Amino acid sequence: MNPFDYVQAADAEQALALVAEAGPGGDAAQAPRFIAGGTNVLDLMKENVLRPARLVDLKRLPLDRIEALPDGSLRLGALARNADTAYDPRVRAALPLLSSAILAGASPQIRNMASNGGNLLQRTRCLYFYDTGTPCNKRTPGAGCAAIGGLARQHAVLGASAACIATHPSDMCVALAALDARVELRALRGTRTVALVDFHRLPQDQPERDTVLAPGELVEAIVVPPSRQYAAHSVYLKLRERQSYAFALVSVAAALDLAPDGRIRSARLALGGVAHKPWRLPAAEALLAGQLPATALFEAVAARVLEGARPQGVGLGCNAFKIPMARRAIVRALGQAVQGTVTNTGDNTA
Template identity: 55%
Template sequence: MKPYAYVRARTVEEATAAHAARPGARYLAGGTNLVDLMKHGVETPGTLVDVGRLPLDTVEELPGGALRVGATVRNSDLAAHPLVRDRYPVLSQALLAGASGQLRNIATTGGNLLQRTRCPYFQDTAKPCNKREPGTGCGARDGVHRDHAVLGHSPHCIATHPSDMAVALAALDATVELHGPGGERSVPVTGFHRLPGDHPEDDTVIRPGELITAVVLPPGGDGRVSAYRKARDRASYAFALASVAAVLALDADGTVRDVRLAFGGLAHRPWRARLAEAALLGTAPTEQAVAHAVETELGAARPLRDNAYKVPLARNLARDVLSGLAAAARP
């Protein structure tokens, strides 16, 4: 048994103060990832600051049509929320594609963003892992890496980010609201998670003591259609081998007015496909144009020995999703 202290925070300010005062502390909400890592000995916090009862569990419509989602809103509740299902179907679909119903009933919005990689080398303390213990090496690179990254990886880490929800949020241009010892700030979801570089132990740009308080979705609608598609080894309770979240809007003449595309299962963070978006913007989304745009993005892929299959898998998913959205969006 490894002893730890427990603090139940009553306010956001109390939570961040308790965290800042205790080096090595961790925030606890649903605990669906953190508790598992504690059982494996990967996480060994000296203090758990319980934020699960803070008043951050509501979905609020803001002036102008944006939606603020509290950090402790449960994944099941967010997926079923009428405004999310109506305006942001890509998010509802992504949430329902993740984990199991039981876990979605417990897992929170903030915790989903902060969940750590499911790389088996990270989760096994007997194996080398630069993310878990910097400087020990990346066991997956020359080991078992069928499920690992093909984009944005480094010699130090080839792990992928496991969240489905985060991929949809990246495609929606959502922002993350944070509260910490230095005050409040907002970070775009597309810049919240880091690529591994030389420091794979740092998953996000979150600063010490900061707490996620909400995620803000920009106004939906205005002719936009969206969808999420995920390829996995089995129909439920499996992480993405590759996934696609897409948002599309067409002008009256049938050309692309707005397009956002993000991949999951391919990189250390949700991969926003900026090159593909630029190639499609202002064009007619024909089968050939979509294929060219997707290839422009995935041409940067650098697969390893056993995961090259991910490139055609992601390519076909993206082409299918974008073509389907184009058909749905046509006047």
């Protein structure tokens, strides 16, 4: 790990000013960084993927509150811990899908440290990205991608590009995408709000850019609009290689609003583990509106969501299995959601 300056910011303006200063030589890996829980930033520094000249600690900023807004939305502070968010009574009552997704991620120790903002910004767990001895376009633009044609079991089957096939690792973000969350951002020039589904980006020819966050911009909060109509019929299904502390091979966030006659008034559906960002397709959700739940219907929705899916890698490292796994997971999650909210994710293993 390289030497670096460490500064505790007293307020948002100071934090933004400290990070706005250019890193040495314009090297993105050496640019100043914000740090909150540090559960991903410190990992990247230890592996020499990041070499920031300065870390700006945000812990003194008043961004750790979870607040109910007048319109019924919940505002989740960027510095609120994942565990505090998952166990907050308002989140558990109105957003059980979000609570379940957070509790399906990482370990209790990490959830106690990790912040909501950091969860949004965590980097891919692609083994080639972490291995500085291999080429990686995300780590060094133009270097090439060792995962393409290599060991790609964990990699994307949707939205990949010729430059990158990495996947986004977050569980929380999959649920937030399904729930139409928004991200509040602050920079020295002012504030803006971005829909969560637009916050993360596909790799295209700039895989080094995971999000639309501008240099020096700070995540202040996540706002989740009123979603109580989905609280009684929501499921976060995570398929992984071991029961705990493993990233998703495939995950599904499914939420249904059911009418008294059992018909589906509206639906929300997002996938994790399959793309560079949480994968949501409103056109597939629309197939469910006004319909009576049925396995054939859910299979048609799954087929629509997975249109264009392509396996990556070679031999035993190929991830072709993810496509039928995702299809079955969608059908299973929608069927479970019809029966009622499932909050116990501990046995959702592959």
